[in-house]
Amino acid sequence: MSDNNPRLEGPLPPAALDDPHLQPATKNPDRMQALAALAIVIGMAGFIGFIWVYWINASTQWEAAMLTVGMAGLGIGTIAWGKYLMPQGPFVEERHDFHSTDDERTAFNAAITGRGGLEVKRRGLLLSLFAVGGGIMTLALVVPGIGSLGPKPAKSEDPHGSTDESLFTTNWRKGSKLVTVDGRQVQVDDLNLGGVLTVFPQGYEGSSPDQVILIRLAMLGPGDPPYPIAPPGHTEWGVQGYVAYSKLCTHLGCPVGLYQEQTQQLVCPCHQSIFNVNSGAVPEFGPAPRPLPQLPITVDATGQMRANGNFDQAVGPGFWERP
Numbered sequence: 001m002s003d004n005n006p007r008l009e010g011p012l013p014p015a016a017l018d019d020p021h022l023q024p025a026t027k028n029p030d031r032m033q034a035l036a037a038l039a040i041v042i043g044m045a046g047f048i049g050f051i052w053v054y055w056i057n058a059s060t061q062w063e064a065a066m067l068t069v070g071m072a073g074l075g076i077g078t079i080a081w082g083k084y085l086m087p088q089g090p091f092v093e094e095r096h097d098f099h100s101t102d103d104e105r106t107a108f109n110a111a112i113t114g115r116g117g118l119e120v121k122r123r124g125l126l127l128s129l130f131a132v133g134g135g136i137m138t139l140a141l142v143v144p145g146i147g148s149l150g151p152k153p154a155k156s157e158d159p160h161g162s163t164d165e166s167l168f169t170t171n172w173r174k175g176s177k178l179v180t181v182d183g184r185q186v187q188v189d190d191l192n193l194g195g196v197l198t199v200f201p202q203g204y205e206g207s208s209p210d211q212v213i214l215i216r217l218a219m220l221g222p223g224d225p226p227y228p229i230a231p232p233g234h235t236e237w238g239v240q241g242y243v244a245y246s247k248l249c250t251h252l253g254c255p256v257g258l259y260q261e262q263t264q265q266l267v268c269p270c271h272q273s274i275f276n277v278n279s280g281a282v283p284e285f286g287p288a289p290r291p292l293p294q295l296p297i298t299v300d301a302t303g304q305m306r307a308n309g310n311f312d313q314a315v316g317p318g319f320w321e322r323p
């Protein structure tokens with residue numbers, strides 16, 4: 001097989017710093033450096049803007065816009081630096097014997113040292129800006145990661161009651177009025193047999209952790225014996241044929257809103273967990289690991305339906321500190 005590439009006989013010639021191949025591709029390096037620096041500064045402003053709009057909980061469109069400015073600014077500055085301010089080349093090294101002579105090594109070291117020293121000295125500003133911009137970009141990625149970890153768990157016996165940071169408690173209290181999402185107070189004769197209604201504690205209409213599904217299993221009056229449901233001890237948690245369960249699925253937290261009257265089952269639409277209402281909303285099918293927590297309810301003298309306490313356990317799916 002023929003080899004058309006000439007082999008060098010002697011040592012490599014040292015690279016001269018004024019070699020045209022070592023010059024930047026742009027005719028005006030200072031101007032290009034200023035433009036690259038400007039792009040990086042704009043990128044830094046974009047990342048700072050992203051942290052700010054995340055912090056004040058602005059819209060995701062603003063977050064996306066700020067991230068775009070940050071990424072584009074840093075990217076354009078880096079590309080301009082690499083494309084126009086680095087030695088333009090092309091660099092061709094002829095094939096030669098693999099073994100280098102001492103003179104070749106010396107010449108190579110001199111070329112690299114001289115070239116590197118020249119570039120680092122000239123682009124110190126860009127290096128500094130790039131380092132600061134990269135740090136701000138890292139901050140912009142870390143802040144939402146930490147800020148989006150979710151609420152901190154609080155103890156159910158927290159004397160200050162439930163807070164937005166609590167995973168253990170809800171806003172239900174003994175005496176809370178049952179109201180609909182638009183604030184209408186629920187009366188004991190509002191539902192017929194098999195009827196269902198989503199209710200909230202008054203003052204927290206629409207609150208996701210507090211949503212409860214109210215079901216009428218029997219048309220009982222105030223003097224009738226309580227409707228028997230399991231588990232033992234929970235019979236008194238219903239009133240006049242009504243029972244109430246947390247609407248948050250214990251699998252992944254979807255609202256369990258489908259009620260099959262004939263079988264008295266609640267169905268979660270997300271992964272088809274089925275809860276038996278008559279046996280304390282125990283899951284009979286699907287991935288839900290535990291029953292829907294039951295809310296004790298009662299009726300006051302005016303017929304207004306009220307909570308008779310809070311849930312006896314956390315609502316929704318499990319989490320890391322959950323017993």
Ligand code: FES
Nearest residue numbers: 249251252268271
């Ligand atoms: Fe209900 Fe998965 S969220 S079954």
